Amino acid sequence: MNTERDLPVQIVMLDAGLEPPAYATDGDAGADLRSAVEVVLEPGERFLVPTGVALALPPGHVGLVHPRSGLAVRHGVTVVNAPGTIDAGYRGEIKVCLLNTDRSESVRIARGDRIAQLVVQRVEHAVFTVVDQLPASPRGSGGFGSTGGFGSVEAVPVAGAPPAG
Numbered sequence: 001m002n003t004e005r006d007l008p009v010q011i012v013m014l015d016a017g018l019e020p021p022a023y024a025t026d027g028d029a030g031a032d033l034r035s036a037v038e039v040v041l042e043p044g045e046r047f048l049v050p051t052g053v054a055l056a057l058p059p060g061h062v063g064l065v066h067p068r069s070g071l072a073v074r075h076g077v078t079v080v081n082a083p084g085t086i087d088a089g090y091r092g093e094i095k096v097c098l099l100n101t102d103r104s105e106s107v108r109i110a111r112g113d114r115i116a117q118l119v120v121q122r123v124e125h126a127v128f129t130v131v132d133q134l135p136a137s138p139r140g141s142g143g144f145g146s147t148g149g150f151g152s153v154e155a156v157p158v159a160g161a162p163p164a165g
């Protein structure tokens with residue numbers, strides 16, 4: 001796709017035998033990342049998978065490493081820290097911490113398999129100011145189901161919290 005939204009990004013293929021990240025179809029948000037290695041993930045196992053790619057995102061951008069829905073649905077494979085954060089200043093190899101959430105089936109990842117997808121977005125850089133009081137809002141401090149639908153947040157066990165009542 002060649003539109004005014006195209007963002008030039010320099011990449012280095014640390015593993016020249018792999019295909020560079022690419023969008024599977026026009027209009028995709030995520031460019032697929034490939035595994036540089038073969039690995040078998042046992043049930044419940046995680047593995048930091050190298051992709052053979054390093055890149056330089058322009059300042060003011062971030063790369064988000066998202067799971068692929070097909071891998072998730074078919075094999076229970078996800079990204080532990082989804083979405084992984086690729087900082088604009090990071091010049092190392094992009095790696096993907098895959099997790100096999102299936103309770104009984106192992107899954108084999110082959111070299112060259114598309115294991116995750118990189119979504120590049122603009123980000124703001126916050127300048128934090130400490131104040132005594134925050135401006136009012138309709139939501140206020142309500143969260144964690146406060147608008148209804150999933151029961152009371154008080155019913156949710158929180159590690160380390162004293163017993164309710």
Ligand SMILES: O=c1ccn([C@H]2C[C@H](O)[C@@H](COP(=O)(O)OP(=O)(O)OP(=O)(O)O)O2)c(=O)[nH]1
Nearest residue numbers: 065081083084085086087090093094095096097
């Ligand atoms: O899924 C990921 C997440 C991160 N990274 C790389 C790029 C990112 O810029 C760097 C640091 O990531 P993050 O800030 O999430 O990790 P951290 O645990 O905070 O480590 P650090 O202290 O290095 O920031 O690691 C990856 O290759 N894959």
Ligand SMILES: [Mg+2]
Nearest residue numbers: 085086087090
């Ligand atoms: Mg960090």
